Amino acid sequence: MTVDKRSELRQRVFLRGKILFNNGASSIDCLVRDISRVGARLALSETTSLPEVFDIHVAQKDHTYRARLRWRREDGAGVTFLDQEAAKPPVNETGDASVAVLLRRITELETENASLRRLLAEIAGGRVGTA
Incomplete structure (x- = not known):
């Protein structure tokens, strides 16, 4: 891994x-x-x-x-x-903070999804080795 x-x-x-x-x-x-x-x-x-x-x-x-x-x-x-400020996720023209909150939540969910996929792959790998 x-x-x-x-x-x-x-x-x-x-x-x-x-x-x-x-x-x-x-x-x-x-x-x-x-x-x-x-x-x-x-x-x-x-x-x-x-x-x-x-x-x-x-x-x-x-x-x-x-x-x-x-x-x-x-x-x-x-x-x-090199310009990390320019690479930040955009916020809509009205400056709506809810967009930033939603983008952050999407990132959190993608991280959790990736972690769960790794866990499933490890579990599946363990079953293949014991069968």
Whole structure:
């Protein structure tokens, strides 16, 4: 079982993104597979090397994140956002605090769901070994 060393829980997403570098002259399409206030995991189909710092534009969120490369594999990369304030979940125009509360509750429920799934997998793994 892998130990997750992240300081923030990431929300699973499936968002189309575009990595921009060389002052916007170069770009690579990607998928944002999970995201938090401080970073994200990107799925990449290209094996092109990435610079240490670049921008990620996510059209569905209408936001561009400044990111630092943390790790790179053949099919993906992990990044840390350099401007963590900009990466906070949005609150609607009226400043309605209930939206922030709902977003926080969704994150809590996703964490609980993931924990229960791990527990079920462990239980199922124990049954297979004893049968």
